[in-house]
Amino acid sequence: MEMERKIRVLIAKPGLNGHDRGAKVVARALRDSGMEVIYLGMRLTPDQIVNAAIQEDVDVIGLSVLSGAHDTLVPEVMRILKEKGAEDIKVIVGGIIPSDDVKKLKEIGVAEVFGPGTLTSQIVKFIKEIVAKG
């Protein structure tokens, strides 16, 4: 009997400050759509995030960033993923990010950036689509 495989998503907020209300809202929406969410919370280093993503064999890493962490911490996550041979794990970023920086993030391999006002249903749809594509 082959079960339908579950989509596993890691949600983390790298960096030292801020609140994680948005991340929690997304986590709940993903759970309600049938996914398994490894919720790592706040104050994480890129190393901790990638290490967890590998051990938990997640399909997607969702990074919630506030206040400028995106131009240092996100590239660091991408770099470590590559170093560990785990580039097949897709990365999405959520937060308030200037459009120039969105472009830069996509250039380093981030699959999508979701700004404020994004509906959680859009995120769910996106994740299901990129996982299906494989």
Next chain:
Amino acid sequence: MNEIEIVNKVLSGDNRVIAKLISSIENQAPNINEVLMKLYPYTGNAYIIGITGATGVGKSTLINNLINHYKSQGLRLGVICIDPSSPITGGAILGDRLRLINSIDERVFIRSMATRGCKGGISKSLRDVIRVLDASGKELIIIETIGVSQVDFEIVNYVDTLLLVIMPYMGDEIQLMKAGLLEVADIVVINKADLTNSEDMVLAIRENLNSNNGWKVPIVKTIAINGFGIQELINKINEHKNYLLTTNEIGKRRKDRIKEEILEEISNIVKQNILDDENFDEIVKKVFEREITPNFAAQLLIKKHKFSISNNCSDV
């Protein structure tokens, strides 16, 4: 990657391959049994500790303390944290890892698992996942699961030492007297022991504990957030392990677990064969219309499938 390559990578501790194999087990990928068969001879070495108790009693904080201690002794650790899946959506929030984040390093492999519809607080894949970690060289595997005293004690069938964690104000003495976890735990931990005069609680529990075949179940008071009582808890875990080893109770328990597993596997194989039977619905209809009893229907089906089941198994 072929099966031999997967097995070799698991044996050498490659985290990525280990993690992917665990996913394949959980998703019931085809050919998984071939890999598991090749890994099986390398299992049986890890010592397994189960930690259960209601939400909020402080299991994760306790585990943090235990991880730090065993790490300092140079042990390689595996940790499995089990959380419930939503019965409606099938999804889950796996939030135990985040509480362990500060004690993790390369030597500690932590995996979060959802129950995926399995009852009793555990996951259907748990045994095979434990074996993968065992084969990869983890000397100690800690399993955290949610246990509500009267119902969720399946975990006892998977571990060598079972810790039941409770805290003050959890309910009156009558609750403690009901059958369940208190009867099968090897060590009872009263965490957050500073919340009240926990001596009353200790007395109430002691009255309800049975002697588990010559092992007198200790009650340990801890305050996990500041480390109080942790050394005593570790000592008790060691004592229990020594007890199991010197009396060879460990061999008996592990064989009992194997029996349980074989019986479950038989049940799964038979069920799957029956469910694939195109006449199953007709037989259900006969039972519904009171032509035959459910028991008779079961015997009919087993008799019919006797030969097709044995054809699946190559000669040993």
